[in-house]
Amino acid sequence: MLRLRPVLPLATLCLALLSTSALAAVHSTRQAMIERGKILTFACIGCHGIRGYNIPYPNYNVPKVAGQNRAYLLAALEDYRDGLRRFPTMVAETRSMTTHELKEIALYFASLRGHVKTRTPTYNRRAAKHGAALVSTCAACHGLHGIAVAPEFPDLAGQYPSYIKRALEEYKHGLRKNAIMNGMAAPLTHREIVEIANYFASQKGPLGQIPGD
Ligand code: HEC
Numbered sequence: 001m002l003r004l005r006p007v008l009p010l011a012t013l014c015l016a017l018l019s020t021s022a023l024a025a026v027h028s029t030r031q032a033m034i035e036r037g038k039i040l041t042f043a044c045i046g047c048h049g050i051r052g053y054n055i056p057y058p059n060y061n062v063p064k065v066a067g068q069n070r071a072y073l074l075a076a077l078e079d080y081r082d083g084l085r086r087f088p089t090m091v092a093e094t095r096s097m098t099t100h101e102l103k104e105i106a107l108y109f110a111s112l113r114g115h116v117k118t119r120t121p122t123y124n125r126r127a128a129k130h131g132a133a134l135v136s137t138c139a140a141c142h143g144l145h146g147i148a149v150a151p152e153f154p155d156l157a158g159q160y161p162s163y164i165k166r167a168l169e170e171y172k173h174g175l176r177k178n179a180i181m182n183g184m185a186a187p188l189t190h191r192e193i194v195e196i197a198n199y200f201a202s203q204k205g206p207l208g209q210i211p212g213d
């Protein structure tokens with residue numbers, strides 16, 4: 001019996017050590033996921049790493065994805081992979097990726113929040129002013145100034161107006177499928193879409209281009 005006594009404190013010590021290393025493991029797993037996410041996104045820099053880059057037919061800016069919310073990014077990437085969003089390059093880029101890989105990419109992009117240059121894009125002041133009066137319903141999820149209230153919703157502040165417009169048109173016409181947003185965009189007129197897009201673009205936010213190194 002006597003010989004067993006020291007065992008208890010030793011066990012406690014072992015447990016304590018174990019939980020510290022478990023914490024370190026969680027941290028290093030997250031860091032490793034971010035590193036892998038970065039490697040997986042080299043092919044994305046050609047579009048998402050160039051400020052003001054736009055694609056033709058129809059002509060609109062490639063969205064800023066650096067600093068965007070993780071849960072939203074993952075949902076968006078899964079939607080391209082699973083065909084709920086249609087932009088061909090994005091469907092092709094994600095087609096062969098596993099959900100774990102998409103999680104790594106989302107984690108990497110989200111980790112860039114606060115580490116990328118954020119510039120307000122060119123926008124139409126007049127339209128933005130009118131747009132400010134139209135966003136009270138959007139604020140419940142995207143925030144009055146375009147900073148989302150939860151990570152499941154995208155930040156819109158400082159996003160390119162041409163991209164916001166494009167996204168709203170796609171929701172309105174059912175080309176991009178999302179139960180909430182299809183309903184939100186359905187009653188908006190073309191003019192209101194332009195005004196709302198310019199309003200959110202005019203707001204200061206954390207979004208930027210992914211770094212090219
Ligand atoms: C040819 C240019 C191009 C390349 C290469 C490209 N993207 Fe995209 N990406 C776009 C465009 C354009 C959109 C918007 C498409 C749409 O309207 O649905 C987009 C949309 C996205 C979105 C959704 C953004 C949002 O706010 O909803 C994410 C996330 C994304 N891309 C990540 C990636 C990743 C990760 C890669 C590389 C594996 C990649 N993209 C490669 C052009 C590109």
Ligand code: HEC
Pocket residue numbers: 063075076079135137138139140141142152153154156164165167168176177178180181184185196
């Ligand atoms: C109840 C919550 C909610 C409300 C209210 C709401 N949204 Fe959204 N919004 C979402 C969600 C969720 C998504 C992501 C949908 C998806 O995955 O395609 C989204 C996506 C978007 C996008 C696409 C952003 C991108 O990066 O691709 C735009 C633009 C947008 N919303 C604008 C609006 C506007 C304008 C309003 C008001 C008229 C509005 N939303 C109201 C939840 C909401």
